[in-house]
Amino acid sequence: MKKAKRKTTKGKQILRIALFVGTIISLWFVPWILVKAWIVPLPDTVQEQVEQSLSYGFDGVIVYVDEAGKPPAFYTAGYHNRELKIPANPNALFKIASISKLYVAVAITKLANDNRLSLDKTLADYFPELVGRIENADKITLRMMVQHRSGIPNFTDNPDFWKNQPNTNIDVLQYALDLPADFEPNKDYGYSNTNYLLLSRIIEKVTGDSRQQYFKEEILIPLGLKNTFGSLSEVNLDDVMSGYYVGTEKDFKNENNGMMIATAEDVGIFLRALNDGSLLNKDEMEIYASIYEFNHGGLAPGYQCMAEYHKDIDAVVIQFMNTTDFEGYQWNLLEITHSRVIKILRKAKNL
Numbered sequence: 001m002k003k004a005k006r007k008t009t010k011g012k013q014i015l016r017i018a019l020f021v022g023t024i025i026s027l028w029f030v031p032w033i034l035v036k037a038w039i040v041p042l043p044d045t046v047q048e049q050v051e052q053s054l055s056y057g058f059d060g061v062i063v064y065v066d067e068a069g070k071p072p073a074f075y076t077a078g079y080h081n082r083e084l085k086i087p088a089n090p091n092a093l094f095k096i097a098s099i100s101k102l103y104v105a106v107a108i109t110k111l112a113n114d115n116r117l118s119l120d121k122t123l124a125d126y127f128p129e130l131v132g133r134i135e136n137a138d139k140i141t142l143r144m145m146v147q148h149r150s151g152i153p154n155f156t157d158n159p160d161f162w163k164n165q166p167n168t169n170i171d172v173l174q175y176a177l178d179l180p181a182d183f184e185p186n187k188d189y190g191y192s193n194t195n196y197l198l199l200s201r202i203i204e205k206v207t208g209d210s211r212q213q214y215f216k217e218e219i220l221i222p223l224g225l226k227n228t229f230g231s232l233s234e235v236n237l238d239d240v241m242s243g244y245y246v247g248t249e250k251d252f253k254n255e256n257n258g259m260m261i262a263t264a265e266d267v268g269i270f271l272r273a274l275n276d277g278s279l280l281n282k283d284e285m286e287i288y289a290s291i292y293e294f295n296h297g298g299l300a301p302g303y304q305c306m307a308e309y310h311k312d313i314d315a316v317v318i319q320f321m322n323t324t325d326f327e328g329y330q331w332n333l334l335e336i337t338h339s340r341v342i343k344i345l346r347k348a349k350n351l
Helices: 002-028 031-038 044-056 097-113 142-146 159-163 172-176 193-209 209-222 264-276 280-291 330-348
Strands: 062-065 073-081 296-300 301-308 315-321
Touching: 002 264, 031 044, 031 330, 044 062, 044 073, 044 330, 062 264, 097 142, 097 193, 097 264, 097 280, 097 296, 097 301, 172 193, 172 330, 193 209, 209 264, 209 301, 264 301, 264 330, 301 330, 315 330
Parallel strands: none
Antiparallel strands: 062 073, 062 315, 296 301, 301 315
């Protein structure tokens, strides 16, 4: 019995040593900049937090805060254009990347409510030519596409998409064609930009006009949004915040890839209207709530952003940061700094 006990004790010691060594090794690979961003004392003001964000390698930051009962507040730090040393402009236009999915989901909702399309029809019903080019096209419904449950491969995951940047005069759908499905329709979740590329084309097919024109009629004009655009070709380049990638000098704002562009204020007004029900009627809101989310982030080379509504403090917070990287640390830092802005707002309300 004593011998067995000694073996057990020795085994526990070996386990402790192994765990200690494992911890040391894992700590060696921890991105300490993320740890620092988490543990540094929380500033008293949003402006201090925004300025603090520059120490993590961001070139420019814009934060828009809309708290109920207060005038909207704007906070900036860093540069609108670092080469020319132009300070960050709270009214700058910004490539909002996947935040545009909220606008697409709203459009699909409105068209479904007006019986101009059906969420239960398949991709093949709208684009029969994709049968055989996209696996399960005859089984994938629009609802599945909105919810990222289609299994359609994400075209931005295809290495050729990045090799051919900026993909001028190339239909990027080709990067998702003739590939095996990621999973069977509605059997899993897989975020795919291809879903929303196809949904945008369905909007255009159903309405007979551009996606942006439908957005104007159903979203932008009703909300009085005059600083939201469908692509770079619609705006003055000087008004667009420059975008940078860690390790390069290139300014990515010049790449016209058809991405939506907007000011933080315009995105904030849209997000509040989406969340408080003033953008959608009762039936539309019921449909929307069943198919998509109410907050979103966006990421593209040189641009990352977050748009969130927080019910407990009745506040919309939009954050634009014009620096990205390959490892994804900058995205993690966006999430961390954004969460700290929310903590500051909650603290001010004693929540």
